[in-house]
Amino acid sequence: MIKLAHNELIVLLLSISTMLIISRIFAELGKRFKLPVVMGELIVGIVLGPTILGMMYPDIFLYLFPRTGNIPIALDGIFSLSVIMLLFVAGMEVQLSLVLKQGKVAVYTSMFSMVIPFFTGFAIAWFFPEIFSIPDEQGPKLLFALFFGTALSISALPVIARILMDMNLFKTNIGMVIIASAMFNDLIGWLIFSFVLSLTNKSVNDHFSLWYTVLYILGFGLFMLTIGKKIIDKTLPWMQTKLSWPGGVLSISLGICLLSAAFTEAIHIHAILGAFIAGIAFGDSVHLREQAREIIHQFVTNFFAPLFFVSIGLKVNFIENFDGRIVAIVLVLAYVGKVLGAFIGARLGGMSKNHSLAVGFGMNARGAMEIILGTLALNAGLISKPIFVALVIMALVTSLTSGPLMKRFID
């Protein structure tokens, strides 16, 4: 078994502690200016990464984050685990019953806020691939178009939840419609994205393989959200009373998450889908105690999330890969597709014009979910670095403007 050398272990621990401590300091500073935590974490990545530290002090940068040896492999393992955990907690907050409960307004809003940005993104990427420097061949063009549509249609539940909480809208009709629709967007978005990712290593002309992938994804989702959920629901009270508290629930829940992620990875769907769906099955249980839910969230959000978001800045040079034209196009498409889609859905569902616009801007926050999606696509070779940078900027801009724009239409 390959082991980390004495020095390598020290460097690994140093790099992790640097990421954690500095990102926390930035997050706390950002809080004073009402900036999302993820923004502070991304800035730390940019500061510690090739964009700033690598440019000014390349020796220190390469010492802390070497490009060769065992450390990059160890860090890559930690970052992969981080994204799996992040998707697990994102899934834990998805309650499909909320969409059903909110009735037609939530169904229309989630449908239209998904369909319109998806087809807008898909159409632009399909008909104008040259904008994104995508070769005009069916295979890569289709994959990119599918990805781009998904990237524009996803929402960021954590950011939206925070905005609604700060605006005291959590328990209002608008708040519930936004939360329910964002949950549905996330579920469908991650299902489509898993499908796109699983296709990256396959030929899109292999219809047999394509249908198998779709079948696997739907079959797994259906199984976990019905039978899997029932099994978790039945065993959770036993876990919470018979096993040590809260350690027992933590170990089992994270174990189920990893098991589910391993299964989806094994059947050639990305591990994130397994984690996300396991999160839904676990988090939707009526027996999951509030304390257990909060501990899982705290652990993942404050340990794995900073590592993951800082790691983004370590991989990409944001200055070199900044393309103003792509950023502008992505921003315009993101705003138009999402706000318009959610607006139409909410109006059809019977909401007033102003409230529908508020729903549209509320749903527009992309935040951490968009960045995770972009990172996975970049790692899979689906998108180039300039497109990734544009998606990160779009995620931050939409998250920052969502609250103030919503406020205009609620007051």
Add this chain to the structure above:
Amino acid sequence: MDLSKLKKRPSYPFETIAVAISFSPRCHPVLAEAKRLSDVLGASMLLLHIGEKTSEKEQELDEMMSKIGVNPNHSRVIWMEGEPVDTILKLCKLNIVDLLVLGALEKENILKFYLGSIARNISRKAKCSVLLLTNPDPQPKKFKKIVVNGVSNPKTIHTINTALYLAKNLKVKDLTIVNEVDVPGLAMAIADDSTAPQTKEIKKNLAEESEETLQMILEKCDSGDVNVTDKNIKGKPGYAISKFSKDKKADLLVINSPDTHLNVFDRIFAHDIEYILADLPCNLLIVHSRI
């Protein structure tokens, strides 16, 4: 029949109480319970049987009615053939029924639950209030404890008033109005940048907000000499109140009628009333406020 009379008709008093007759072993106790209610509330009774009218059945019903003491002058029997759920619902509408009384098992087997039993399907679709009796007794016992759902909803005021109307007439002293506090996404919203006091404050504010909403509703209600208490409980709506009613050993749980049309997906991804119908904690009154 003038169906416009149904619209905006208040949820109480119960002037017409219908009871579904199935000639099952539970039929006699269900009828006895319905009779007790109609006597106390001064309501007329409507006995509905969906199925073939035979002389044996007629004789059995007559015997049952006389044994229980149902006054023929204050009651009517309607025999009709057809699909049970739709026919019962149609008859209730046509006869301006205020309360429909049905016997129901506490728990259905999985297949029946997902496909939908007659009593539960009626509960989901009815345009009048429905009382599901889990343990009907041929010698009806007094209700002692009533639990009412105080969820923030325009229907709730009508539900609470209906529960109070019942409590006053049935001489129930203990009535608890329960507000379930559940904020989806809250754990996620406070996970990364809230300090411990901030988190505490956020939760406290949410609880106080719920408390205030409930107090505002209660101020509009006339509780008379009924001892009304209110309680905030954490948990998923429907499941939490169901568990609370079971733990409290309540005799009756009173809830709002569903806001949306419920189908099999609502049973798979259960919420609110579906948690209660999946495992009835006690007798259940679903108040249709007709607003």
